[in-house]
Amino acid sequence: xxxxxxxxxxxxxxxxxxxxxxxxxxxxxxxxxxxxxxxxxxxxxxxxxxxxxxxxxxxxxxxxxxxxxxxxxxxxxxxxxxxxxxxxxxxxxxxxxxxxxxxxxxxxxxxxxxxxxxxxxxxxxxxxxxxxxxxxxxxxxxxxxxxxxxxxxxxxxxxxxxxxxxxxxxxx
Amino acid sequence: xxxxxxxxxxxxxxxxxxxxxxxxxxxxxxxxxxxxxxxxxxxxxxxxxxxxxxxxxxxxxxxxxxxxxxxxxxxxxxxxxxxxxxxxxxxxxxxxxxxxxxxxxxxxxxxxxxxxxxxxxxxxxxxxxxxxxxxxxxxxxxxxxxxxxxxxxxxxxxxxxxxxxxxxxxxx
Amino acid sequence: xxxxxxxxxxxxxxxxxxxxxxxxxxxxxxxxxxxxxxxxxxxxxxxxxxxxxxxxxxxxxxxxxxxxxxxxxxxxxxxxxxxxxxxxxxxxxxxxxxxxxxxxxxxxxxxxxxxxxxxxxxxxxxxxxxxxxxxxxxxxxx
Amino acid sequence: xxxxxxxxxxxxxxxxxxxxxxxxxxxxxxxxxxxxxxxxxxxxxxxxxxxxxxxxxxxxxxxxxxxxxxxxxxxxxxxxxxxxxxxxxxxxxxxxxxxxxxxxxxxxxxxxxxxxxxxxxxxxxxxxxxxxxxxxxxxxxx
Numbered sequence: 105x106x107x108x109x110x111x112x113x114x115x116x117x118x119x120x121x122x123x124x125x126x127x128x129x130x131x132x133x134x135x136x137x138x139x140x141x142x143x144x145x146x147x148x149x150x151x152x153x154x155x156x157x158x159x160x161x162x163x164x165x166x167x168x169x170x171x172x173x174x175x176x177x178x179x180x181x182x183x184x185x186x187x188x189x190x191x192x193x194x195x196x197x198x199x200x201x202x203x204x205x206x207x208x209x210x211x212x213x214x215x216x217x218x219x220x221x222x223x224x225x226x227x228x229x230x231x232x233x234x235x236x237x238x239x240x241x242x243x244x245x246x247x248x249x250x251x252x253x254x255x256x257x258x259x260x261x262x263x264x265x266x267x268x269x270x271x272x273x274x275x276x
Numbered sequence: 277x278x279x280x281x282x283x284x285x286x287x288x289x290x291x292x293x294x295x296x297x298x299x300x301x302x303x304x305x306x307x308x309x310x311x312x313x314x315x316x317x318x319x320x321x322x323x324x325x326x327x328x329x330x331x332x333x334x335x336x337x338x339x340x341x342x343x344x345x346x347x348x349x350x351x352x353x354x355x356x357x358x359x360x361x362x363x364x365x366x367x368x369x370x371x372x373x374x375x376x377x378x379x380x381x382x383x384x385x386x387x388x389x390x391x392x393x394x395x396x397x398x399x400x401x402x403x404x405x406x407x408x409x410x411x412x413x414x415x416x417x418x419x420x421x422x423x424x425x426x427x428x429x430x431x432x433x434x435x436x437x438x439x440x441x442x443x444x445x446x447x448x
Numbered sequence: 449x450x451x452x453x454x455x456x457x458x459x460x461x462x463x464x465x466x467x468x469x470x471x472x473x474x475x476x477x478x479x480x481x482x483x484x485x486x487x488x489x490x491x492x493x494x495x496x497x498x499x500x501x502x503x504x505x506x507x508x509x510x511x512x513x514x515x516x517x518x519x520x521x522x523x524x525x526x527x528x529x530x531x532x533x534x535x536x537x538x539x540x541x542x543x544x545x546x547x548x549x550x551x552x553x554x555x556x557x558x559x560x561x562x563x564x565x566x567x568x569x570x571x572x573x574x575x576x577x578x579x580x581x582x583x584x585x586x587x588x589x590x
Numbered sequence: 591x592x593x594x595x596x597x598x599x600x601x602x603x604x605x606x607x608x609x610x611x612x613x614x615x616x617x618x619x620x621x622x623x624x625x626x627x628x629x630x631x632x633x634x635x636x637x638x639x640x641x642x643x644x645x646x647x648x649x650x651x652x653x654x655x656x657x658x659x660x661x662x663x664x665x666x667x668x669x670x671x672x673x674x675x676x677x678x679x680x681x682x683x684x685x686x687x688x689x690x691x692x693x694x695x696x697x698x699x700x701x702x703x704x705x706x707x708x709x710x711x712x713x714x715x716x717x718x719x720x721x722x723x724x725x726x727x728x729x730x731x732x
Contacts, residue, residue: 177522349687361673557700
């Protein structure tokens with residue numbers, strides 16, 4: 105399978121380990137970064153990772169940050185993405201089988217590596233169980249449209265990055 | 277506080293990170309090993325870590341292996357030890373407050389580092405809530421006596437280690 | 449605090465228990481789903497709408513897994529929703545993500561853990577500072 | 591398989607649900623605590639005793655946290671008990687630890703997750719091999 109993956113600077117090592125794990129299982133991985141531990145912002149990577157899925161370049165996406173919340177929220181705000189933030193195997197299975205989730209998110213500081221790998225295995229192996237009821241729910245979720253103009257615009261966040269560079273955000 | 281800690285070879289890095297975390301918080305840590313990634317056997321380290329607690333050398337113990345099960349079971353089989361295998365903060369709190377647990381065990385491949393640290397913080401900070409009911413339950417648990425002769429005997433497992441060295445266990 | 453709460457049929461029992469907890473903690477509870485027969489989509493939409501109108505401070509949605517409400521809530525403008533299954537994340541996600549809604553899966557999270565998650569979620573405050581750039585980014589996305 | 595099951599009062603409801611699951615899966619259920627008013631110590635002792643006598647293949651004990659049954663069960667000769675809160679550990683601990691009893695905390699683990707834990711636990715088999723030296727060590731300790 106083609107897997108799009110992304111993370112923030114808190115869990116770069118964990119993401120790199122997952123890339124190696126996935127490649128070891130024969131998957132092709134698009135690594136959207138971040139690639140080092142320099143402070144950056146999870147929505148950049150959540151959005152990039154998700155857009156590789158909606159564009160068809162990847163089959164599924166995986167996003168990881170400290171708790172998993174921020175980066176999976178940002179992935180879910182991309183049109184056409186149904187992202188599942190999980191900490192256990194069964195929720196991953198459900199999200200794929202019933203909601204046909206196309207991105208899975210986890211907390212690299214919450215879920216241990218063995219469990220993360222098992223969750224990903226189950227997510228990739230599980231198949232959407234098509235039914236009228238499931239199809240209809242997915243249609244309803246997909247009809248909740250976010251900003252279409254955001255998609256594939258690499259400068260979408262520039263205003264905030266400029267403000268950041270200019271000291272507009274107090275650096276706690 | 278004085279903390280006794282132990283792990284098997286699957287999670288040596290995770291244990292080392294916990295030692296640094298605890299020392300950074302001002303605790304004194306007795307590191308019972310294992311110290312490298314050479315294949316070894318969790319009961320050796322679960323027993324050693326627990327015995328530092330029952331001897332009074334340490335106030336509390338922390339044990340980690342892949343799932344946490346093996347090493348926490350071995351710590352609990354030491355007389356006077358009440359070990360809690362946990363994956364969440366609230367069970368750690370309960371185990372200390374109600375059962376006066378003196379060892380906590382976690383799966384280094386199950387629980388992420390941030391959650392592990394938070395669980396340990398809560399375990400160390402929580403205080404036993406003395407009551408007649410709690411005292412009585414603890415007495416009943418402590419009355420379930422294991423082999424007393426095992427304690428502080430560094431050669432207790434020699435028969436198995438010899439068998440291991442002689443190829444008596446098929447190496448899967 | 450004013451807390452908007454809602455559930456689908458599978459989260460109804462846990463929602464009733466969490467309402468009692470919120471009462472005991474002195475919060476004002478705005479139950480958006482007194483009926484027990486909704487699906488998670490409608491339950492989520494009702495809670496989110498109250499948060500968007502700023503009629504409540506925080507929202508809680510309960511169904512079987514939390515995954516569905518997470519998908520639905522986060523498609524709404526200005527909503528940052530976390531699917532929470534541990535107490536540590538409940539605290540962290542307020543501090544770092546300024547999460548306005550949490551989802552809890554009653555099939556995954558036991559009732560005692562659910563209570564501790566809700567307590568940690570309501571005790572914590574947003575850290576602001578450097579975290580605001582990420583929240584601004586999320587809020588621009590939708 | 592023959593499964594010995596027991597619970598204290600706080601685990602009673604989940605135990606009833608797990609019994610139904612075991613029935614559906616075709617296992618023989620030996621309920622050691624038909625009464626709902628036991629504490630976890632007595633419930634654990636009853637299940638452990640059946641396992642020690644080899645009258646059942648595996649045991650399941652349910653209370654609010656799983657921590658108490660873990661402490662009690664593992665003080666018994668030949669018993670290796672895991673407190674299980676995730677499906678992956680349920681599978682791994684059979685494979686590596688030859689776990690004969692699991693504890694589940696009904697206050698921490700939701701009912702759907704509990705079912706998946708039990709299924710994974712009963713589907714898995716002990717790996718033996720190098721793992722046996724560790725199991726031998728545990729069994730010597732008590």
